Amino acid sequence: MRSFSIVLGFLLAAAGAPARAQDVGSLDPRPLPPLADPDSPTTPAKELFGRARKAAPMEPDSIGFYSKGCLAGAESLPVDGATWRVMRLSRNRNWGNPALIAFLERLAETVPKVSHWPGLLVGDISQPRGGPMLTGHASHQIGLDADIWLTPMPRRELTREERELMPATMIVRPDRLDVDPNSWTPDHLAVLRAAAKAPETQRIFVNAAIKKALCRDAGPDRDWLSKIRPMYGHDYHFHIRIYCPRGEDRCDGQDPVPPGDGCDQLAWWFRPAVLHPKPTPHAKPRPPLTMAALPTECRTVLKAK
Secondary structure, eight states, rough: OOHHHHHHHHHHHHHHOSTTTTHHHHHHOEEEOOOTTOOOTTTTTHHTTOOOOOOOSSOOOEEETEEEEEEESSSOOSSETTTEEEEOGGGGGGGOOOOHHHHHHHHHHHHHHHHHOOOOOHHHHOOOTTTTOOOOOOSSSSEEEEEEEEOOOOOOOOOHHHHHHOOOOBOOOOSSBBBBBTTHHHHHHHHHHHHHEEETTTEEEHHHHHHHHHHHHHOOOOOGGGGGGEEOSSSSSSEEEEEOTTTTTTEEEEOOOSSSGGGGGGGGGHHHHHHHHOOOOTTOOOOOOBGGGGGHHHHHHHOOO
């Protein structure tokens, strides 16, 4: 049931949310205005967590589920590494559980060894204290999710303008039925395979057309394909999720991926009604999460000084 609810949540979010990696950032980010009544039980949790600028000074702890929780003791991924660059700095979403940050650094170091990519372009991870975001993701709340662009890191420093305005690479063909042969390369397969083979990886979300290409091109080594899960909105980036860190008992893990490579279960994603869903007239948006919907420990995380 948990796996089904996650898929449903992504579908509902995708219906009204833009794609993420290609959305430009801001060269002049402004602080959000103070809330009139931050302690009101009806205040959306995203308004509270979206205003937290620094990590909670606590022991690292991913609290709750990937789409309903918060993060204590977050660590920021440095904006530049030898094999990675952080994009869209104005969002202040390069925070994660230290276990995820260390994993991303290791994965980035692996990428030039398995592909021709010099490194990774890293998009959204989490907010300084996790929690729901003002825009975009339903998950990324406990510091164990990260978006990786399907664009190789350039072999040079990036300017602030490039980090905020540089477009991500569209990988999916305009008809949505397969990858674009002008964009898809063996290096994409190599990077995704390396990410999926990492023992820390719980699952990876990609557009169904990318999963189709991976199934076609993977060859006889296919065990890692089970971690690659088709999902809307992942045609410019892939979303990597790691397991709850050992010893963090307040982290609510996701169900294991089903057995098999999943390549025989892609037909549903290419039905016309799924590729081009019709808007539902008079559909009411889902109400935003309030603090009451999150684990009680998240109040402590939010108020920690």
